[in-house]
Amino acid sequence: MTIAAAPPRASSARVAAAATVGTALESYDFYTYSYFAAFFAGPFFFSALGATGALLASFATIGIAFVVRPIGAVLFGHLGDRIGRRRTLIMTVTLMGVATGLVGLLPTGAEWAALGAVALVLLRIVQGLSLGGEWGGAVLLATEHADARRRPFFASLPQLGSPIGSVAAGGLMLAMFFGLGPAAMAEWGWRIPFLLAIPLIAVSLYLRWSVDETPVFQALAARGERERNPVWAAIRTQPAAFGVAILVALLGIGSYSLMNTYTMGYGVAQLGYDEMQLLTAATIGGLLQFVTVPGFGWLATRIGSARVVAIGALGTLLIAFPIYWLLGSATFAVLVVLMVVGGILPTASWAALGGTMQELFRGRHAYSALSVAYALAAVVSGFIPFLTDALGVVSGGAWWHPGVVLAALSALTLAGALGAQRMRRLGDEDADAALAAAREPVPAPA
Structure with missing residues (x-):
């Protein structure tokens, strides 16, 4: 006599929430620290370097997190393939939240400047390491619990973390500036957004403790098939997939650096737009992602x-030059339309990024492969504002220079997507086998 295996303890909604919460906290941390670096970090910790040096040093602390991110991807990718997705994600979200909260406790004042600067850099390194292991594990936690039909949709949900975190951080900062005023913000108000990370850790840990380890990792552990060196195994056994994964990620990550970082400064300095016009247009585009990301995730299931x-990359390639040509003489209404359209098409590539990459890699080294490929694409994308600005200098500020960068990103991601379509879905094969084994009947107790 046999009985059916017990169903998983965690519901699909709880798994999706556990996967998304870390990427949302990651985005919240990034934007909160970006605002802090722009307004407060220089005067608080680097004033001895002079006004220009302090500003450059504060922005350099933003870059530190990107530089160490690949190291975190290797470290936590290894752990995710060795000790499990769930346990590793508990570590990454804890490190991220604690480091963010501790920034809000740093001492200020001239007598504390040197100590505060050192502590700030160390905390940014910890944040960068944890970020390197967050995204890949979140995608796997969401997809390895889901059946094949719903897997692309659940892979899109961690991508919602970006708009959730950016809207939360930006909205909180705006409300506090208006409510407290600049003087109170500089004195003590700036600490509140960082300290809020502490209760957010509790929510994140509860959600991640409440879900089971994924069936894929449980099956690998039961069969003794965990890789001793998963990063090297991924590169050695699937080099083509590794390269394709990096290409697939470029547009989704890089377009954000181009549109929301470089284009903002370019629009104000060269095209004469008001900062609030550009921020409003970008905010509208960000709010639309709450609809477009799951919408494209649903489309991926079909x-x-x-x-x-590929659709997102091809569409972005077609509008790359027209959008910047129109941007030079647009009214505010047209500006909003351009920013929205220019955001929606790359969002298609962003939303389906996790599902595409998850399909490429064997479960035994998937955490490492996804994390490292995504981190390398993020590092490349971090230089896009600098490269675009250099191209603008070489071209004499020609209207088309940002379009060249956007078109290049689109073409590379389109090539990656076409390559991914031709590869076997090894990740899906492993996930399907693990889910089928979990549903097999087991002998009833005597």
């Missing part, structure tokens, strides 16, 4: 994740 990435 036509496939790689195809959605």
